[in-house]
Amino acid sequence: MEKKDTKAEIIVIGTDMISLHGYNATGLDAVLKSAGVPKGSFYHYFGSKEEFGLAVIDHFAERYDQRLDTFLNDEEVTPLNRIRNYLESGLARLTQNQCTKGCLIGNLGQELADQNERFRARLDDIFHSWKERFAACLQEAQRAGELAPELDTGVIAGFILSGWEGAVLRAKVMKSPQPLRDFIETLFTTVIRSRNLSP
């Protein structure tokens, strides 16, 4: 029953530590010690550190998808406000950890995209799926007459993703959530203007 518990435990702790210190800077020793798992066990559960890293990414992506579900599928709220709620919750979350960590996928992208093709491809997939979810929400907004219909939802979705990732990075460097707030505000007052404000 607890057969996979140890492995899952390692992954959960690893996700935390990699979020905080990055992939290369996170030593196996530290993860295992923190998880109370002896060093020798590692290669029973994972083939290599690379496989472990991939497992951490998968775990994170899965959890994050659930988070997106709760916001982006919230029928109680108009499509545009779903996106807003999601961003605001991200702001709250970042503020809570003094703007450390940032976004795991973004962090690893910056660190590993040029260094390891398997990681890059996996991270690319995840970004792509996030963008698609935003795009779907934006389309709904257009159907509901909440968003100017001439906008290309795919492009705007990518724009939101870029802007958000960049704002998270700047928040981390500044140690202040200000960039996140500015991003949300500017996004909703200029880019995603409701249709009746268009010329």
Place this chain on the structure above:
Amino acid sequence: MEKKDTKAEIIVIGTDMISLHGYNATGLDAVLKSAGVPKGSFYHYFGSKEEFGLAVIDHFAERYDQRLDTFLNDEEVTPLNRIRNYLESGLARLTQNQCTKGCLIGNLGQELADQNERFRARLDDIFHSWKERFAACLQEAQRAGELAPELDTGVIAGFILSGWEGAVLRAKVMKSPQPLRDFIETLFTTVIRSRNLSP
């Protein structure tokens, strides 16, 4: 006269290697071998790897400032188009290296902001100075009647910086300049609209 040449050489090579592989992943040995400088000399010029890293950042920032000068002070062009030219040139540059490297300051921010306070502070300064330069250019645009006067130039400048850094990250992960193109296009058609399009 060539007293500082060796030191400068190390810094230039180090800038390249750190841009490509990050700070932690760049070994001193590799830098020195590539520069043809023996190990013993390194600690004559630098007190530690950290000091070396800081010197690399300074060198990069200085060079980058010149780049900003050529675009953002170009009197031949309207203020808004200066920003556009700068972004386009970044797009061209990234395209040229197959979207590797990205932005050194962004890379190091992601890697080291949570890890080393001296680095974080220095990188924060640089981001701040970049933002100020954008803001100044936007103010000029407002004075020239090129940009809606009700926009907060500081906020928009931060928005541009965030969006650009994020787009560079996504381009690196996707191995495609598409996010950069989409960012520029969306920025100039929605955020920075000339005043006569405002309601």
Place this chain on the structure above:
DNA sequence: GGAAAATATTAGACCGGTCGTCTTGACGTG
């Protein structure tokens, strides 16, 4: 039920690479 076989888990050694130090020596200048 209990021995034997298969599997799950662990301990700790190994190898390679890291940063930083140290000693030695060449060079040129005063």
Place this chain on the structure above:
DNA sequence: CACGTCAAGACGACCGGTCTAATATTTTCC
């Protein structure tokens, strides 16, 4: 000659990921 600057690279201490050999645990089967 003496002395500061710089070249030179071997060395040490450490830490990283990896592997093999041994131990514990479960399963199988008579």
